[in-house]
Amino acid sequence: MGVTCVAQVPVAEGKSVQQTVELLTRKLELLGAEKQGTFCVDCETYHTAASTISSQGQTGKLMYVMHNSEYPLSCFGLFENGPCLIADANFDILMVKLKGFFQNAKANKIESRGTRYQYCDFLVKVGTVTMGPSARGISVEVEYCPCVVANDCWNLLMEFMQSFMGNHTPGIPSVFGTKHDSTYSPGDTMVQYMELFNKIRKQQQVPVAGIR
Amino acid sequence: MAEGVLSPGVNLEAFSQAIAAIQALRSSVTRVFDCLKDGMRNKETLEGREKGFVAAFQESLHSVSRDLGELERLSNLVGKPSENHPLHNSGLLSLDPVQDKTPLYSQLLQAYKWSNKLQYHAGLASGLLNQQSLKRSANQMGVSAKRRPKAQPTTLVLPPQYVDDVINRIDRMFPEMSIQLSRPNGTSAMLLVTLGKVLKVIVVMRSLFIDRTIVKGYSENVYTEDGKLDIWSKSNYQVFQKVTDHATTALLHYQLPQMPDVVVRSFMTWLRSYIKLFQAPCQRCGKFLQDGLPPTWRDFRTLEAFHDTCRQ
Numbered sequence: 001m002g003v004t005c006v007a008q009v010p011v012a013e014g015k016s017v018q019q020t021v022e023l024l025t026r027k028l029e030l031l032g033a034e035k036q037g038t039f040c041v042d043c044e045t046y047h048t049a050a051s052t053i054s055s056q057g058q059t060g061k062l063m064y065v066m067h068n069s070e071y072p073l074s075c076f077g078l079f080e081n082g083p084c085l086i087a088d089a090n091f092d093i094l095m096v097k098l099k100g101f102f103q104n105a106k107a108n109k110i111e112s113r114g115t116r117y118q119y120c121d122f123l124v125k126v127g128t129v130t131m132g133p134s135a136r137g138i139s140v141e142v143e144y145c146p147c148v149v150a151n152d153c154w155n156l157l158m159e160f161m162q163s164f165m166g167n168h169t170p171g172i173p174s175v176f177g178t179k180h181d182s183t184y185s186p187g188d189t190m191v192q193y194m195e196l197f198n199k200i201r202k203q204q205q206v207p208v209a210g211i212r
Numbered sequence: 213m214a215e216g217v218l219s220p221g222v223n224l225e226a227f228s229q230a231i232a233a234i235q236a237l238r239s240s241v242t243r244v245f246d247c248l249k250d251g252m253r254n255k256e257t258l259e260g261r262e263k264g265f266v267a268a269f270q271e272s273l274h275s276v277s278r279d280l281g282e283l284e285r286l287s288n289l290v291g292k293p294s295e296n297h298p299l300h301n302s303g304l305l306s307l308d309p310v311q312d313k314t315p316l317y318s319q320l321l322q323a324y325k326w327s328n329k330l331q332y333h334a335g336l337a338s339g340l341l342n343q344q345s346l347k348r349s350a351n352q353m354g355v356s357a358k359r360r361p362k363a364q365p366t367t368l369v370l371p372p373q374y375v376d377d378v379i380n381r382i383d384r385m386f387p388e389m390s391i392q393l394s395r396p397n398g399t400s401a402m403l404l405v406t407l408g409k410v411l412k413v414i415v416v417m418r419s420l421f422i423d424r425t426i427v428k429g430y431s432e433n434v435y436t437e438d439g440k441l442d443i444w445s446k447s448n449y450q451v452f453q454k455v456t457d458h459a460t461t462a463l464l465h466y467q468l469p470q471m472p473d474v475v476v477r478s479f480m481t482w483l484r485s486y487i488k489l490f491q492a493p494c495q496r497c498g499k500f501l502q503d504g505l506p507p508t509w510r511d512f513r514t515l516e517a518f519h520d521t522c523r524q
Contacts, residue, residue, distance in 0.1 A: 001431060032504075120504025121449045144490075146429045146449040149409050153490040156500040163501075183409065 002121075002145035003153050003184045005161070006192035007170035008129075008199065009138045017128055017135040024126050024140070025115060027164040033119035039127065040069045041139075041190075042111035043197050046095065046102040063102055064197075065095060066190050076190040080198070084187040107132065110197045112139045121145050122160060129200055137200045140165065141189070150176040150184045226289035233286050237279040244272045334469045370419045370472075372399055378420060378473045379403065382480050389484055394441070402441050404434060405480070408487050411452060413459070416443055420472035422463050422479060427456040454508040454520065455486065465512050485515040496522040 012020045029035075046063040066076040067089075075091035078084045087094075095102060114127030123143040129136045142161055147153040154172055161169045174195070175188045247268050252261035305317040376393065379401070383391040392404040403415040409430050416424040428434055428447040436442045447453050466478045493500050494507040495516045507517035 121451050122504060146451050147410075147490050148430050152410070155493075156490055156506055159500045160504075181409070 001148075001184075001186060002123075002143050003147050003150045003157065004141060004143040004189040004192070005157055005170065005173055006139060006141045006189065006196055007161070007165075007168075008196055009140050009165060009168050011138065017138060021114065021126055021128055021138055024138070024164065025117070028117050028119070028124060028126070031119060031164055033117040033122075033124060036116045036118050038069075038114065039116045039125045040067075040111060040113045041127070041193050042067050042109065043194065045105040045108035047105055049099075049101050049103050064194050065092065066193065068186070068190065068193075071186055074186070076187065078190060078194050080194070084191055086187055108201070110136075110201065112193070112197075114139075124164075129197070131201070136203070139193075139196055141193075143189075148183045149181055150179045150188070151181070223290055226286055230283065230286040230290055233279060233283040237276065237283055240272060240275040240279050244269070244276060247272050331469070338467075338469050372401070375401055375417070375420055378476060382477055385477075386480065386484050388487055389480070391480075396440055402443070404441060405483065406430075407484065410487055410489050411455070413483060414441055414443055420476060422476065425456065425459045425463065427452045427459055451489070451505055451508060454505060455489070458509055458520075459483065462512065482510060482512060482515065485510045485517075488517070492517040494519045494522050 009020065009024065011017055012023060015023070043064050043066045046065065048061050048063070061079060061082075064076075064078045064080075066078065068074070068076070073089055075087045075089050076084060077087060077091065095104070108131075110129065110131045112127035112129045114125060117124040117126070121144060123141075123145060125139075125141040125143075127139045127141070129139050140161075142157060144153050144157050144160075147156075154176060158169060158172075173192050175191050179188070247265075252265045302317075302320060305320065308314055308317065372395070379391055379393050383389070388408050390406045392406075394402050394404070396402060400419075401417045403413075403417065405413040405415060407413070411430055412428050412432070412434050414426045414428070414434060415422055424443065426443065426446065429449050429452055432447060432449075432452075434442055446456065462479055462482055466475045466482070468475050489508070490506055492507060494502070495518055497519065499519075500506055502519040502521065505519070507519045507522070509518045509520050509523045510516070511518065511523070
């Protein structure tokens with residue numbers, strides 16, 4: 001487990017999502033990265049049930065339940081700007097039992113699927129983000145496995161991302177800022193995915209080709 | 213060395229005498245029991261029988277004590293050949309009767325002599341080389357050599373307490389580096405050095421000489437299943453495999469047979485420069501990555517970071 005940066009890559013001008021993904025993966029393969037199977041990150045949205053809002057006088061908060069194929073035995077529960085809970089995989093069943101408090105917004109299910117690449121000590125996952133039947137965007141996750149402190153290796157990570165993402169290299173993720181010298185954890189990766197998925201959801205109506 | 217065990221001219225004689233004495237003792241003891249078993253027989257009068265029995269019993273007991281005295285005298289002559297042997301228990305190898313098939317003992321002696329000679333010559337050579345000071349840094353060594361003119365005679369037999377002291381002093385010298393010392397296999401120390409949140413190093417020592425080092429990631433497991441330090445398996449990450457190679461090179465570079473504590477200290481100072489392994493760009497090409505690896509080389513003198521291929 002190392003330090004991870006999750007970013008969105010805009011779809012290239014005049015190309016489809018699939019073609020842009022192929023462009024990226026071809027660049028990675030030219031660099032010398034090796035294909036290592038596939039990956040999947042999914043996210044389900046839960047609304048706080050109407051009955052609890054009225055009785056406690058709070059505004060409804062969204063809760064996200066996420067899975068990551070890199071951690072197949074875990075399940076992540078997150079609030080926006082809130083705590084990140086790492087639970088066993090049967091947390092999903094618990095959520096079904098809590099139907100009275102949290103309601104699953106099925107239509108909001110979003111996921112990213114794609115290929116996992118390894119290059120030296122880097123893991124790169126290029127995925128297509130889909131919501132329902134339609135492809136919404138492209139996610140790129142880059143992990144530098146040997147390092148455990150985010151700020152130590154940010155410059156190194158950025159240099160690596162520049163080598164295949166060019167001018168679409170992202171800025172420093174907001175989770176890095178709050179970490180200082182503490183150890184990076186898988187939960188931080190899930191927060192980044194949650195932020196990315198939220199960003200993509202808001203872009204719903206915009207035509208895909210224009211996204212930056 | 214071997215004479216004490218292999219050709220004990222007088223001792224061998226004493227040995228055979230002692231064996232004969234043991235046989236005599238056994239037969240006289242047997243006679244005592246025979247006499248007891250037979251009891252009072254074959255005599256006409258009761259008085260005669262009792263008298264004869266007591267006399268025979270007394271005589272056989274006397275012979276037992278006489279034989280025992282003789283055996284004790286001989287056993288002092290035989291002595292204890294193997295205990296005060298210079299090679300301790302390995303001296304027992306010389307007792308192996310099939311010398312031709314397993315010439316372990318003679319090989320052992322050869323190796324011992326060879327290693328002693330090597331140590332001696334290395335000491336002489338280092339003394340000469342220090343006088344010729346070719347390196348700029350040799351001036352410093354000259355100063356410390358004057359301050360402490362008495363060199364350790366053979367650095368392989370330093371007391372464990374001294375090794376502990378040296379390691380403790382180094383541990384206190386570098387706050388970002390923690391050193392854990394353990395001795396799982398006898399007197400040789402093993403160190404687990406944790407450098408910040410960057411890496412862990414396993415150092416296997418023989419006295420104050422560093423025999424082997426392995427560098428692993430901060431998040432990697434350094435113990436085997438039974439809870440001992442894992443000194444054999446390498447890191448899963450290429451960057452730490454590379455650093456392990458460089459650390460082994462550093463072991464060969466930092467050599468000063470007469471002052472092993474200086475060697476350990478220099479090695480640790482060099483190792484400490486890896487605290488910025490992921491943060492320092494290469495001093496030559498200015499980049500962080502080359503072939504997917506950060507600058508893994510640290511110059512032995514300046515401690516500057518270079519890529520493996522940029523360092524020449």
